[in-house]
Amino acid sequence: MPHPPHQSLQAAAVQSLQARPAAVPKPRVPAREEDGPWHAEAVCRRDEAGLFFAPSKEPTAARLAREEAAKRVCARCPVMVACREHALLQPEPYGVWGGLTAAERRVVLGRRRRRAAELLPGAGTPPIAAAG
Template sequence: MTDISRLPGPFEHRWEWQFHAACRTADTGLFFHPPGERGPAHDDRDTAAKTVCAHCPVRAACLQYALEAREPYGVWGGLTVEERRALRSRQQARTTRHRTAA
């Protein structure tokens, strides 16, 4: 049998923020929409999820993770998939402008 006791841990420092997340006690369905959800039900669910995120002590770490991982689903760090996509586009545009100006 292989002895794994000397191997490094699973990079827990990269995930430890999740232990402090406000969403840990919330229903996960609040952050991920069911198939076919549209209109006011979709908007109300997103708003409720963002309310949880607004009071979360690790919101910034959560958003950073979602952006780096290109998380394709759910509300993370207080932003929806569409909002994160728009934020990444703005960040990329700034980076491109900065490179061409230099």
């Protein structure tokens, strides 16, 4: 059935699903495993994606303002920690994830690497000279 040109694609899809006979089950969209269950609860799914990722050649002042606005969204998100860990484990090279910019995530990853190196047995202690 043709839809008026002003009708959104989403509204057309909803009408199409509603027009199906009741005996036909609605198709299930499988969850992507890499997203994990936290992804569905992310507050940013309801916000403008442009807030979290920089446009090309963005002026510094605009970038800083946009990143702060994105961090405010992250601050009220119930899955912020899971999102941050996802971004650190991937690692995600761009955008604001879990309240951290790409540069802030690089700092966290550097600290984690240094801490892990310090915890290794024998790390940071000079080798013992052989008696001879």
